[in-house]
Amino acid sequence: MSGGVDSSVAALLLAKEDYDMSAVFMRNWDTRDESGTDKGCEWEKDWEDVQRVCRVLDVPVTMIDLSKEYWNRVFEPSLRQWEMGVTPNTDISCNREIKFGALLERLPATSGQRPWFATGHYARKAWSHGRPQLVRPADKHKDQTYYLSSISENGLRRALFPLSQLPKTEVREIARKHGFHNAERPDSVGICFVGEKGKFKNFLADYIPANFGPIVNQLTGNVIGEHTGLWNYTIGEGSRLPGMPTRMSVSRKDVLTNTVYVVPGTKHEELFTDILHVPDFTWIWRDAIPPELDSPSGFRAQMMHRYRMAASPCTVTRSPDGGFVVRSDNPQHAVAPGQIAVLYNGDWCLGCGPISSTARSSTPRMADSMIPHQLPASPHLNASS
Secondary structure (H helix, E strand, O other): OOOOHHHHHHHHHHHOOOOOOOEEEEEOOOHHHHHOOOOOOOHHHHHHHHHHHHHHHOOOEEEEEOHHHHHHHHHHHHHHHHHOOOOOOHHHHHHHHHHHHHHHHHOOOEOOEOOOEEOOOOOEEEEEOOEEEEEOOOOHHHOOHHHHOOOOHHHHHOEEOOOOOOOHHHHHHHHHHOOOOOOOOOOOOOOOOOOOHHHHHHHHHOOOOOOOEEEEEOOOOOEEEEEOOHHHOOOOOEEOOOOOOOOEEEEEEEOOOOEEEEEEOOOOHHHEEEEEEEOOOEEOOOOOOOHHHHOOOOEEEEEEOOOOOOOEEEEEEEOOOOOEEEEEEEEEEOOOOOOEEEEEEOOEEEEEEEOOEEEEOOEEEEOOOOOOOOOOOOOOOOOOO
C-alpha cells in the first residue's frame, strides 16, 4: 500500500474476500538520510495514510525499509544514465527491482507457500497454457502495464490486480462510500522523493556536478548557447534561446563532445524517428520469444516508448548484434535514448527494453549515434535475446 486511493481500494476489495491478508508499506527514500536534518520526506505522510486505512479495514500493516535497495538497484544506476544524457525510467526500474524484486524477496512464506502479492496497479492478469500474461485493464486511460513491463514471469504469477476491471471514477466512488480520508487524494506523478516536476533539475544538481558545453543549431552548425549538463535536456524539449527568433527544440545530444543540438519549432523532421535500436530486450516469457523475429518479414506488434501514448504498429527484427530493431509504421516524435520501448500483441504486454539509438528510414544518420551502444543498466536486469 502506498497511501493513495488505488491501493486502499484494492485492499478493501481483498478484505471482502476469504484471504488471510496483511498490508505492507515500502519506505524507499528519506530526505534525512541525505540532508542530515530533521526535515523528513513524503513517506511519513504516506505511512500515516496507510495506517489510517488499515485501521478502518482492521488489517495488520508493517513497514519495510527498502531505501538501501532502492539506492543501489534503481537510483544509482539511473544517476549514471542521467549523467550520460540518456533518459531512464525509474518507475519501471522500481517495479522490477523493488516492488516485484526486493519486496517479494522479503515477504515470508506461509505454511511453506509463497504469498499472493496484490497492488493497486491498473493492469490485468490472464492465463495461457498455465502461464500468466500481463494484459491491459478495463480502464485503458489508466493502463499501467507500461510501468509493469519489466517484471518477471514468476513475479507476475504471484501478482493480483484487484482494480483490473474498474475505472478510476468507480474506484474513487468506492473510497467515498467507505469514508476513506484519501478518496480525493491526487494521483502521484514524477519521482516520489523529488516532488514537483520543476524541482527535478535542482534535485539532480545535488548529485551530478555541472558539465558545461555548447548548444548548437543543428541546421547551421552555429553555437547559440551554453548548457550546464546533458541531463538537463530531454529530446523534444523546447526552450527560448537568446538571439533566436523562434522557440528551439532539443533534437539530439552528443556525449563525446558534450553538445546539445537544437532545431527550430516543435515539428521539425529531425525530431521524428521511425527506427529504434533496442539491444537489451527482456521478454516476460523469456523462453517463448516470437520465432518471427528471425524471419524476413519480422514480428508484427505494437510499441509504446512513453506512458499513455497511443501504441504504434511496428515490425520487430533481430539485429546482427543480437538485439532488436523496432520499425514503427508511423514516425514517432521526440524519442530519447534511455526511454523504454514496450511491445504489445493486442492487449498482451510482452516485455520491454531501453532504447539505445534511433534513426529515420529516410536517412542513414543515427540521430543519437554518440550515445554509447550499451546503456548502463541495473546489474539485476538480465536480457534474453
